[in-house]
Amino acid sequence: MTSRPVNIKATLDSFSDLWSPRIVAQFNDYDVRVAKFHGEYIWHAHHDTDELFIVISGRLVIHLREADAERSVTLEQGDTYVVPRGTEHKPVADDEAHILMVEPTGTLTVGDTHEEVPDYVDATTGHRVV
């Protein structure tokens, strides 16, 4: 997997599924995943890991529940943002957005605790593309 370059845009062009990350690279015990977001994801939290988001294209709103207060951050193209471990969050993209995430290999997309998972959400640790 580490022997040749993998292009982010070409990978995004190769699938249309929403909320279903593809793994474009692995380093140490981490995955680099790209996914298409459109609509509302579910509230969920990763207990043991922070989650890095980078917006490849589009706009992403991440709702956060912090210390009993709810707020949201809006990420534009090229923005980086880290959701701290343990923080409940809910990504929302009014229009299709393409997102890169970095997290430990094996991390479930829906986290360790989450709302009921609807049919349109792929509960996965990511799909290999190479």
Next chain:
Amino acid sequence: MTSRPVNIKATLDSFSDLWSPRIVAQFNDYDVRVAKFHGEYIWHAHHDTDELFIVISGRLVIHLREADAERSVTLEQGDTYVVPRGTEHKPVADDEAHILMVEPTGTLTVGDTHEEVPDYVDATTGHRVV
């Protein structure tokens, strides 16, 4: 550092130094760094960590010494590539290229073993921008 989005392009626009990474995000015990490459870097190796490269703009050639053979990979915009731990490598950018890297916090740009460090190379663990 994790409380607000940090934009990659705005960060790159904020400095002109070559080979001198800025830290745009931290998650778990990892840094996300962006840097401007132009010209030839030095041969070096990180003994204990893989190194993730993503090309934000431009083109990057990474020369690699693997099992007594030398080869190079050419990375275009949007390409991801991982240099495995212990592999001697030498990045070269004929024109200015903007590169994102992810590696453990504290990782030295020049690695654990390296050629003599010329004046134009900033031997650093990265500079915080936020």
